[in-house]
Amino acid sequence: xxxxxxxxxxxxxxxxxxxxxxxxxxxxxxxxxxxxxxxxxxxxxxxxxxxxxxxxxxxxxxxxxxxxxxxxxxxxxxxxxxxxxxxxxxxxxxxxxxxxxxxxxxxxxxxxx
Amino acid sequence: xxxxxxxxxxxxxxxxxxxxxxxxxxxxxxxxxxxxxxxxxxxxxxxxxxxxxxxxxxxxxxxxxxxxxxxxxxxxxxxxxxxxxxxxxxxxxxxxxxxxxxxxxxxxxxxx
Numbered sequence: 001x002x003x004x005x006x007x008x009x010x011x012x013x014x015x016x017x018x019x020x021x022x023x024x025x026x027x028x029x030x031x032x033x034x035x036x037x038x039x040x041x042x043x044x045x046x047x048x049x050x051x052x053x054x055x056x057x058x059x060x061x062x063x064x065x066x067x068x069x070x071x072x073x074x075x076x077x078x079x080x081x082x083x084x085x086x087x088x089x090x091x092x093x094x095x096x097x098x099x100x101x102x103x104x105x106x107x108x109x110x111x112x113x
Numbered sequence: 114x115x116x117x118x119x120x121x122x123x124x125x126x127x128x129x130x131x132x133x134x135x136x137x138x139x140x141x142x143x144x145x146x147x148x149x150x151x152x153x154x155x156x157x158x159x160x161x162x163x164x165x166x167x168x169x170x171x172x173x174x175x176x177x178x179x180x181x182x183x184x185x186x187x188x189x190x191x192x193x194x195x196x197x198x199x200x201x202x203x204x205x206x207x208x209x210x211x212x213x214x215x216x217x218x219x220x221x222x223x224x225x
Contacts, residue, residue: 032211032213034213036215042217043119043200043216043217044157044200044215044218046213046214046215049211049212049213051211055209057209057210057212059212090156090157094213096211099145099162101159102147102157102202104156104158106155106156
């Protein structure tokens, strides 16, 4: 069966520090991968998605970046965090066909202080 | 204009009530549609897919109107355990694109 791992679950980082969040999927090949951010009391904002290794589409200009070094690995990074980067970060995957539901990791709650 | 729009609520309803959520989307190229449920401080989970012919799963009925670019979710006989945020989701895919766009969510609070 397919599973998705996302870590860490909680993170407190100072302003200006770097960030690296990692997400891996098991049990499937060539998934579509997504990073979302959810601010408190708000909806999910699509940050990045990837349909294959090295293929990253960015939805919102910001100080975050994403990489997909391996088929089932998706990394969200920042060189210098801002206070506004605080939020609930969710990684998700779907099958390549567009009718597939999205499966989410358990999320990382990031607080920038 | 947001790509996917929902009434944020909250909807406060008594147990046993019927409640309906609506969602509109702006991109007519949208190809698949879903309703997700998100409990407080948890990840979203699929509630049901939405098909043009409409579909039902127990107390839940979802409908899609492509001409009006409108999706709905009806919950009958509401239970306390239905309290959550309901997210409308639209997928655009093809080639190098596979965007899964979430609405802002509608908060439902079922009261005893």
